[in-house]
Amino acid sequence: MDDRLKVLFLCTGNSCRSQMAEGWARHLKADVVEPYSAGVETHGLDPLAVRVMAEAGVDISHHRSKNVSELMDVPFDVVVTVCGAAHESCPMFPGDARVVHVGFDDPPKLAEAAKDEEEALGCYRRVRDEIRAFVEALPDSLTQPDRPNGGQGVERDEAIRRSVRDAYGKRARDNRSCIEHTCCGEETTADSFAAALGYGEDEFAELPEGANLGLSCGNPTAVASLRPGETVLDLGSGGGFDVFIAARKVGAAGRSIGVDMTPDMVEKARANAKSFKGATGLSNVDFRLGEIEHLPVADSSVDVVISNCVLNLSPDKHQVWREIARVLKPGGRAAISDLALLRPLPKAVRKSVRALVGCIAGAALVDDMREMVRAAGLVDAVFESSSRYTDRLAEGDDELFAEISQKLPPGTQPSDFVTSLNVTAKKADTVTGV
Ligand SMILES: C[S@@+](CC[C@H](N)C(=O)[O-])C[C@H]1O[C@@H](n2cnc3c(N)ncnc32)[C@H](O)[C@@H]1O
Helix, strand or coil: CCCCEEEEEEECCCCCHHHHHHHHHHHHHCCCEEEEEEECCCCCCCHHHHHHHHHCCCCCCCCCCCEHHHHCCCCCCEEEECCHHHHHCCCCCCCCCEEEECCCCCHHHHHCCCCCHHHHHHHHHHHHHHHHHHHHCCCCCCCCCCCCCHHHHHHHHHHHHHHHHHHHHHHHHHCCCECCCCCCCCCCEHHHHHHHCCCCHHHHCCCCCCCCCCCCCCCHHHHCCCCCCCEEEEECCCCCHHHHHHHHHHCCCCEEEEEECCHHHHHHHHHHHHHHHHHHCCCCEEEEECCCCCCCCCCCCEEEEEEECCHHHCCCHHHHHHHHHHHEEEEEEEEEEEEEECCCCCHHHHCCHHHHHCCCCCCEEHHHHHHHHHHCCEEEEEEEEECHHHHHHHHCCCHHHHHHHHCCCCCCCHHHHEEEEEEEEEECCCCCCC
16 A cells, blocks of 8 residues: 655646656655645746756656646645645645645746846756755655644634735835834834844844844844854744844854745845845855745754744744754754743733734743643753843833733733743754763
């Protein structure tokens, strides 16, 4: 019996990204994955996709562009939508197929601005390599245990991601350098807010304008003790704030990678990377579009995972911690800053979309976070709570804080429920076991 995972990679025209994913899966994972690809339309094979895959030793020239309707009888375990259009118009699949969205950039679109064919091929190669990293991590990154509420959970997760993506997409396009709820016209700028979180003056130097969008609630690079030559991965990198700070610390011999699921954020961060290179001469940063629950990053390839105010936005935090453990090298470490709960929030706050995208309603209880880190197999975990962030918001007449306060039991305030938390942990070294 063939017990391989049946995976369908779905895209708009089944011409490029889904074909590359199918090609990589056949090449790298044929023992555990039975791969298919299709489009919600058919556009024929993209010759540049065929070319860059051939360069990497994978022949997809015999593939055919297929419409998903041809495959509706296949009992897929997982459907991976690899572009936004497929994600929006993904049909219903019979059976128990889980639908996972892992949006990769569209190479033909990226290549529109290319000066010549070589530059266009560079765009295709970048996406090819990002897809390879994602496929290399299969099937672990797709086979999470079912949530108690089954299919509804998947839909709920998607609804959460959509709200988060919409809110942060707008935020990236707005281009304000002030904090979300209080300012624009007032005195609290993103930089002064970050200074209150412990960022130093020198860290703002050579930072591209707009990299700090005032969305942080901690300072992970301060606790990560980064060293020259290390590879750092920032989960939910936004405009690239911590990625650029980390890039200077790890230097030209290191790498600083950001992953974010909001296309406008990734676009903004990539534009920022160009001015960062101009100012510092460093080209050691890389921004990838993807979900932190399915990181487009190879196993055991990262020295340090950092994140700043993002895990609370994930509908599946257990999976994020498993992904952190997967991508870390043995002995590698995590330094995660986030908001967490000291006690459960009342339902009226938990149900508020504004409180969700404002990083509060989705926060985990500190004890649950402890359990997730343990269950992911990380060791030496240290949890440090601080009221710096909540104090600062309370001082600044934050609108969201005021709205949340009204929904709390009389006599309580947001800081009785919410705290900022630094979590450090490491992946056991395979040699020493600690
Ligand atoms: C509060 S902002 C923090 C941005 C950045 N870390 C900073 O400190 O400036 C949250 C970011 O995480 C991204 N994000 C939220 N949930 C995500 C997920 N499940 N996968 C990938 N990115 C996510 C959002 O698109 C947004 O850019």
